[in-house]
Amino acid sequence: MKYASIGPIAIHLPERVETNEQLQAEFPQWDMNLIAAKTGIEQRHVAAEGECASDLGVKAALRLFEEHGVDPKSIDFLLFCTQTPDYPLPTTACLIQERLGLPTSCGALDFNLGCSGYIYGLAMADGLIRSGVARRVLFITAETYSKYIAADDRSIRTIFGDGAAATLVEASDKQELYGFQFGTDGSGANTLLATEGGARPAEDAIQPRHRKRWSSRLYMDGPSLISFTVGAIPQLIENILAAAAMDRQQLDLYLFHQATRKMLEQLQERLELDEARMPIELSQYGNTVSATIPILIHDLRKRGRLEAHRKHVMVGFGVGWSWGGCIWRDPHGSKSYVSAD
Known part of the structure; x- marks a missing residue:
């Protein structure tokens, strides 16, 4: 039996960086020192208008392929975790498959989970590999919560950042998860x-x-x-x-x-x-x-x-x-x- 192994990981963050100093200048009444002490956050990346979770995920995956010599044609399953999909339908993973040039024999699905999503995705990848359905799973997590947040929302604008990670989950002879x-x-x-x-x-x-x-x-x-x-x-x-x-x-x-x-x-x-x-x-x-x-x-x-x-x-x-x-x-x-x- 084969088991899932966490291989290389690549990340992509939006170009725009929003610092606490910028927020303080925008909202002088906010106590950013107190907020930073509670959150531990000094800055966050924010997706541009029209830049969606799939865009971040695709860039993370392309970086994974380039930096770690991964052939897109070797991917036989794509998992995409997001709560900010491009559309209610079609499935965003299908759009990512085409943009990345993954084979048409590749399975692809979205799943809507937030902060527990990485664990769930690893478990699904492990199941796919154990069952023999897949040997190389591309697991992308990408989020653009900023699309849901008003500019003057002190409670959550200071907390959430946009970003994506692409993890290659490969078949291994030894159980690692x-x-x-x-x-x-x-x-x-x-x-x-x-x-x-x-x-x-x-x-x-x-x-x-x-x-x-x-x-x-x-x-x-x-x-x-x-x-x-x-x-x-x-x-x-x-x-x-x-x-x-x-x-x-x-x-x-x-x-x-x-x-x-x-x-x-x-x-x-x-x-x-x-x-x-x-x-x-x-x-x-x-x-x-x-x-x-x-x-x-x-x-x-x-x-x-x-x-x-x-x-x-x-x-x-x-x-x-x-x-x-x-x-x-x-x-x-x-x-x-x-x-x-």
């Missing part, structure tokens, strides 16, 4: 939502959990999301370790969705970890939703932070509510996949 565990609680759907543009009439749409203070199409109840995360994730880790027949002493790094510094610091406290074992790396990107974990891995690889044959736990959590995690036994470490840039 295991202990997958997932969770879903739809009662939290009203804490992070954008209900316009779907088929359900506005009068029947899910209502925000609390008063909607901003005109953004996107609504977020940050305190409720933090409470959910801090409550659910420690138990999730215990479940993952039990499924993998491991204990915490066998783990090297905790690779978590990069939501905000405040949320991650609360998790650090609950799990009794420091930043050396649970990296926080969102100051230059913001919260890029499903792309945060592959961006984190990409950056840790570039800085030589991942040692070969170590075991890490990866965890995503957020909108839905949805959460998931797994163990990653990394046989390669940083050196194998560092690009020339």
Whole structure:
């Protein structure tokens, strides 16, 4: 039997950079020092008008192909995770297949998940490879939440950034991903939502959990999301370790969705970890939703932070509510996949 292996990762970020200093100049009444202390974010990338998630994803994939010598014709399945698709239909993954020149024998699908999406995608890729359906899966995560955010929305404009990551998931003789565990609680759907543009009439749409203070199409109840995360994730880790027949002493790094510094610091406290074992790396990107974990891995690889044959736990959590995690036994470490840039 073959198993999924996380190969090279390439990222693409929009050209436009929006710094805290620029936001302070635009809105002098905002306390950007306080906001930065809570979020840990100094800048974020913002897609241009007319620049969509597929555009970011295609550029990340082309960079992956070029920098790591990947032949597009060798891809036999495409997974595309986004909550900001180009259209309700057709499936954005079909458009990406054509733009990248992937073979017409390639399967392609979108799936709509946010901050847990990278874990779900790895699990699907692992299933495709184990079943023999695919040997090389191109897994793209791309998000443009900025399309849903009003310019004067202090609560979320300072948090979310746009970006994409392309991960090559390849068949391996050794199992590198295991202990997958997932969770879903739809009662939290009203804490992070954008209900316009779907088929359900506005009068029947899910209502925000609390008063909607901003005109953004996107609504977020940050305190409720933090409470959910801090409550659910420690138990999730215990479940993952039990499924993998491991204990915490066998783990090297905790690779978590990069939501905000405040949320991650609360998790650090609950799990009794420091930043050396649970990296926080969102100051230059913001919260890029499903792309945060592959961006984190990409950056840790570039800085030589991942040692070969170590075991890490990866965890995503957020909108839905949805959460998931797994163990990653990394046989390669940083050196194998560092690009020339």
